Amino acid sequence: MKRYMSHLVGWKTLVLLCMAIIILPAGSAFAAVNKPFPQHTTYTSESIKPNNVTQTSMDNSVKTKWNEWKAGYLKPAGTGKYYVKYNSDGETVSEAHGYGMLFTVLMAGYDSSAQAYYDGLYNYYIAHPSAxxxxxxxxxxxxxFQNIEGEDSATDGDMDIAFSLLLADKQWGSSGVxxxxxxxxxxxxxxxxSEINQTQWTIRLGDWADSGAYNTATRPSDFMLNHLKAFQQATGDIRWKNVVDKTxxxxxxxxxxxxxxxxxxPDFVVYSGGVYKPAAANFLEDANDGNYNYNSCRTPWRITTDYLITGDTRALTQLNQLNSWIKTKVSxxxxxxxxGYKLNGTLFGSYNSGAFYAPFGVSAMTSSTNQSWLNSLWSHTANSTTEGYYEDSIKLFSLILMSGNWWAY
Incomplete structure (x- = not known):
């Protein structure tokens, strides 16, 4: 009887083990999560976080927004692949793909399927190379899932994909599949x-932008300074310092x-007469190419990130002026x-977009003088309803930063 029971126990154990293996996502079954969400990163000493809510509340707000984002935009793209659905037509762009790869690596630990999603996004990326x-x-x-509108690249998507891969190495190691x-x-x-002008050391718009005015043009929403520093650290290529300094x-x-x-x-910048200046209307996208519009609304988040992580103060005067101006502008x-605003502060937009208000929450973290303003921005962002892929992505990034859950390579 005892012998029979021992066989029965062994059989049950085997069945349970097999079931566990079956239900675990393919990617995450094999790698430990080294930096699980939440991380509660210590930012530079002069920075602040929201203090009108608890840390647990902030973490939960990020989780909620991630769950909403995943349900709305992260979709299967055939066997072993995922993509980010960025509009109602089911299209995607590399910018969205970079966002998805960053979110999945940052939310690992909370989301047990994060590595499976990440690897699926990676497989989609390598299946769609620039020509x-x-x-x-x-x-x-x-x-x-067919390439359209030219088989070339957009620099911002590539930069986020690259940075996410560095984080993935820290998160799961690189000895797996x-x-x-x-x-x-x-x-x-x-x-x-292909995307850096190595004469000017500027960030090009894409690998296609290598001639004429486009060769020296750049886009401030691509000014991901902490990414650039990580690229130098990972590769040992000192040319990245030239790009950081020029940016x-x-x-x-x-x-x-x-x-x-x-x-x-401005949304876009051109090089003319030996100086960098806002682009003229319709330089690339629309009449507001030289204004603070749907590209440059990301700059308070992108630029401030480097200050929070490294303490680099080279843009702090600009950021502090930005914080002071927007607080006054909107009471x-x-x-x-x-x-939408002209560079002199004149309003031309009409909608309270999360793509605009959420990044100001990140820039407000630079000084204790912004504490009540930061608290208001946190609450407005955390309590907001879904809008669309772009707005919801930027809100989620901003909440991750404001809650202290961004980390670097």
């Missing part, structure tokens, strides 16, 4: 080769020359922030 540089991502696909670190180095080197120079040149009273940056009321 100019195979390690960069073709910038747009339709609902049938995907060598995340080597994949990161491949795309980082490709960005340097900070451009920020301050635009600020002192065109927005000293606001700190606002310290986040719901008064609208989607």
């Amino acid at each position: 100019i540089n195979e390690y960069l991502m073709s910038w747009k696909q339709n609902s049938s 995907i060598n995340y670190l080597q994949a990161a180095k491949n795309i980082i080197n490709a960005i340097m080769d 900070y120079t451009i920020i301050n040149s635009l600020y002192t020359g065109y927005s000293s009273s606001t700190g606002l940056l 310290s009321t986040p719901s008064n922030i609208k989607d």
Whole structure:
């Protein structure tokens, strides 16, 4: 009887083990999570976080927004692949793909399927290479996952994909099915080769932008300074320091020359007459290419991130002016922030977009003088309803930063 029971117990154990293996996501069954959400990163000493809610409450707000984002935008794209559905037509762009890869690596630990999602997103990325540089991502696909509107790249998507791969190496290691670190180095080197103007050391718009006015143009929403520093650390390529230094120079040149009273940056920047200046109307996208619009609304988040992580103060004067201006402009009321301003502060937008108000929450973290303003921005963002892929992505990134849950390579 005892012998029979021992066999029965062994059989039950085997069945339970098999069931556990079956129900675990394919990617996450094999790698430990080294930096699980929440991380509660210690930012630079002069920075602040919201103090009108508890840390647990902030973490839960991030989880809620992640759950909403995943349900709305993270979709299967065939066997072993995932993509980010960025519009109602089921299309996607590399910018959205980079966002998805960052979110999944940051939410690992809370989301047990994070590595499976991440690896599926990686598989989609490598299945859609740019025709100019195979390690960069073709910038747009339709609902049938076919490349459309040119098989070339957009730099911001590639930069986020590359940075996410560095984080994936820290999160899960690179000894599994995907060598995340080597994949990161491949795309980082490709960005340097094809998306950096190595005469001006500026960030190009994409691998296609290598001639005429586009060769020297740049986009402030691509000023991901902490990404650039991580690229240098991971590869040992000191040329990335040239890009960091030039990017900070451009920020301050635009600020002192065109927005000293606001700190606002334009959607696109051109190089003309030996100086960098806001692009003219319809330079690339629309009549507001030289204004603070749906590209540059991300700059308070992108630029402030480097200050929070490294303490680099080279853009702090611009950021502090930005914080001071927006608080006054909207009477310290986040719901008064609208989607579009000229660099002198003149309003032309009309909608209270999360893509605009949420990043101001990140920039408010630079000084204790912004505490009540930051608290208001946190609450407005955390309590907001869903809008669309773009707004919801930027709100989620901003909440991750404001809650202290962003971490770097």
